[in-house]
Amino acid sequence: MKLRKVTAASAAVLALALTATACGSDDKDSDSADTGSGGSKKITIGIKFDQPGIGQKTPQGYEGFDVDVATYVAKQLGYSANQIQWKEAKSADRETMLQRGDVDFIAASYSINDERAAKVDFAGPYLLAHQDVLIRADDDSIKTPKDLNDKKLCSVTGSTSAQNVKDKLAPKAQLQEYPTYSACLTGVQSGQLDALTTDDSILAGYAAQANFKGKFKLGGFKMTNENYGIGVKKGSDLKAKIDTALEKMVADGAWEKAVTANFGPANYKNEPAPKIGNIVK
Numbered sequence: 325m326k327l328r329k330v331t332a333a334s335a336a337v338l339a340l341a342l343t344a345t346a347c348g349s350d351d352k353d354s355d356s357a358d359t360g361s362g363g364s365k366k367i368t369i370g371i372k373f374d375q376p377g378i379g380q381k382t383p384q385g386y387e388g389f390d391v392d393v394a395t396y397v398a399k400q401l402g403y404s405a406n407q408i409q410w411k412e413a414k415s416a417d418r419e420t421m422l423q424r425g426d427v428d429f430i431a432a433s434y435s436i437n438d439e440r441a442a443k444v445d446f447a448g449p450y451l452l453a454h455q456d457v458l459i460r461a462d463d464d465s466i467k468t469p470k471d472l473n474d475k476k477l478c479s480v481t482g483s484t485s486a487q488n489v490k491d492k493l494a495p496k497a498q499l500q501e502y503p504t505y506s507a508c509l510t511g512v513q514s515g516q517l518d519a520l521t522t523d524d525s526i527l528a529g530y531a532a533q534a535n536f537k538g539k540f541k542l543g544g545f546k547m548t549n550e551n552y553g554i555g556v557k558k559g560s561d562l563k564a565k566i567d568t569a570l571e572k573m574v575a576d577g578a579w580e581k582a583v584t585a586n587f588g589p590a591n592y593k594n595e596p597a598p599k600i601g602n603i604v605k
């Protein structure tokens with residue numbers, strides 16, 4: 325299902341197809357909704373590829389909390405796991421990917437905020453995280469967020485993390501913006517950078533990676549509230565369907581299972597499941 329530019333006639337057909345999909349969404353056997361006249365259908369979902377515990381491409385496939393949430397949602401929309409096409413959605417590209425119709429939805433550590441909500445719609449939220457810092461384990465010079473002000477700090481272009489540093493958290497820090505968090509991590513490891521800042525949910529996953537054991541620590545600062553939503557194209561009727569799917573995921577225990585499976589290994593202490601539509605400022 326690609327929501328590309330459509331004519332009025334094909335929009336009507338598309339609307340019907342979506343309705344049909346929704347009707348089938350409660351079936352235990354979701355395959356019944358997959359065998360439409362158009363042959364094998366696909367859904368395209370944007371995730372992160374380099375965030376262990378959240379969204380990661382591995383030799384075995386795709387893993388992480390966002391991957392599990394997206395897979396559950398896709399199933400509710402009538403798509404089985406093998407009908408999902410995963411696409412990398414880097415922080416700076418997410419709104420454009422949705423606006424262009426490159427993906428049907430995005431679950432990629434994607435914080436809901438007003439600026440983004442002017443361009444795309446959000447279902448959720450489905451996780452509440454907080455901005456934190458990751459530093460080398462032997463670094464005792466960063467004890468409070470204020471200590472970041474004369475440091476070489478790294479974050480990602482187009483992220484709320486970079487924006488928050490500039491706006492309020494540490495305006496005097498020497499902020500470097502990279503395309504991905506994994507690129508920042510290499511710099512912190514080598515000593516070229518002092519700290520990496522983004523959501524604690526992401527940083528916990530990096531610090532717990534087998535090859536980094538004992539090398540990094542988190543500040544534990546909880547500097548902001550990051551309400552993760554699922555992004556869809558503005559005006560898409562997928563928003564309401566995804567909200568329903570997320571509610572079901574929490575109610576039937578699949579949300580908690582995904583939390584344990586993905587955040588357990590990193591020992592990340594997550595917040596309880598958010599209520600749909602309840603954004604913590």
Ligand code: GLU
Pocket residue numbers: 415432433434435480482483484485522523550
């Ligand atoms: N959640 C924040 C954001 O959406 C930071 C993580 C990310 O860049 O994906 O900007």
